Amino acid sequence: MAELVIVGGGIMGLWAGVHAVRAGMETLVLDASWPGAGASGGLLGALMPHLPERWNEKKQLQLEALASLEDEIAALEAATGLSAGYARTGRILPLAKPHHRALAEARATEAETRWRVGGRSFSWKVADRPDVEGWPSSQASAAGVVVETLAGRLSPRATIAMLCAFIERAPNAAIRRGARVVSVDGAARQVMLEGGERIGFGDLVIAAGPGAFPLIDGLVQGASAGSGRPVKGQAALLDGVEAKERLVLFQDGLYIVPHDNGTVAIGSTSEDEFVDPATTDSQLDDLLARALALAPALAGGRVVERWAGLRPRAIGREPMVGRLAEHSGVHVLAGGFKVSFGLAHLLAEAVVDDIVGRPAKRKLPASFDVGEHVRLMRQA
Structure with missing residues (x-):
């Protein structure tokens, strides 16, 4: 009992x-x-906010959660002496076409209004090019990039x-x-x-x-x-890439997440139908190819782990x-x-x-x- x-x-x-x-x-x-x-x-550990548009109570809750998680983790790290691998890294979203940029610029105004909580504010800014060449590729960011400061990551x-x-x-x-x-x-x-x-x-x-x-x-x-x-997901972990201090990259469901131990997580698939929940396959290979096209800086990295598992969808x-x-x-x-x-x-x-x-x-x-x-x- x-x-x-x-x-x-x-x-x-x-x-x-x-x-x-x-x-x-x-x-x-x-x-x-x-x-x-x-x-x-x-492997992934991405902490990603919803887009700052069509605001609702769910997006407000997520904003409060992402903002408060930093202090919660700090308190537990202090109590245990262990690190969660947490950082509020921010995120880059590449803009491939001019109309993507127009949408992103409109969202910047919304973020300035909505992304405020507990005396803190977070930004969503549109830039002509990324700060680091190849993160993301020039083709993926032909119309610029969004750089936002709310996103983060941790080590699961x-x-x-x-x-x-x-x-x-x-x-x-x-x-x-x-x-x-x-x-x-x-x-x-x-x-x-x-x-x-x-x-x-x-x-x-x-x-x-x-x-x-x-x-x-x-x-x-x-x-x-x-x-x-259950919904199956697949992800991979890369080593040998100089990306430790870089921002998370996100495009069309693809996450590239640099971690503080020097590895980079790539994920993830969402599979409603599957045979074996624990094995990886060509869908992960395709995801890795997409990641390399989005971030050429990953070239030369080696895959040190392939992961598959089930996530719960209510x-x-x-x-x-x-x-x-x-x-x-x-x-x-x-x-x-x-x-x-x-x-x-x-x-x-x-x-x-x-x-x-x-x-x-x-x-x-x-x-x-x-x-x-x-x-x-x-x-x-």
Whole structure:
């Protein structure tokens, strides 16, 4: 029996564990394999904002999350003595055609108005050419580049290690590895592990990435569709490239992310259909070719790791957050897909605040509410 059981040791579950430890809760994190074994242990670590146009509550939340993450990580680095590999690097977006530049210049005005939070402001500026030749290529940036200062990056694996260290050093928390939860009994407030062991809980947070969806489906009555599905992603890590201090590059879903250890991450694919979730293939080769065309400075780099994994996409295509109406002790923190690393600390805080009865610090978008996702499950 634990006051709070968290199912899943990925980025969502571990941030929930951090907030629970801070709230003084007796906390047990259960992971089917080991923390970060899924997509949270990938390579990319890009922290990218939405475009500063057609502003809405989701974009405002992301702005607040990206702005506040820096201080959150600094506090945990100080507490653990570990680095998350975090930096607010900024981002370059190449402009290939004149009409791309016209759109970008209009967004600069929006950014000046919208990208302000907590006394800080972030910029979106259009320039004729990049500061570093070949980053990006002259062909990709024929009409100029956007340089913005809100984006950042972190090391996914280093961040997972830092969060684990914070939780496991706390006297009121533990992480149990190799503990696969196969079902949840919301009425009895118990989870069943593979092998038959049952663990009681006062409150439960389901945050197991794609593995959260079967557990949620088993708790929702009258649904005609599942709560979500896995989407495969592939990425690669390069070494031998002089890019440590460079900005993140982004074009049409392709990310090139220089890390502070001298490696460069390239990603990622989004595959709704796949045979093997853990193997890489020609789609990653194509992505690497695109990256080299976008950033000729990558020439000569060697691929030191090819990675594939599954990311969770909820039925509502937004993160799924909150208390299940049918089971008052069961909370959901799932479906982060590509935005988990940038938003997880705020979403987990909202869930833990609800559990301990603290007033919400901010209102989450209605589309994030688990009740909205349940409605979609029943109406499908």
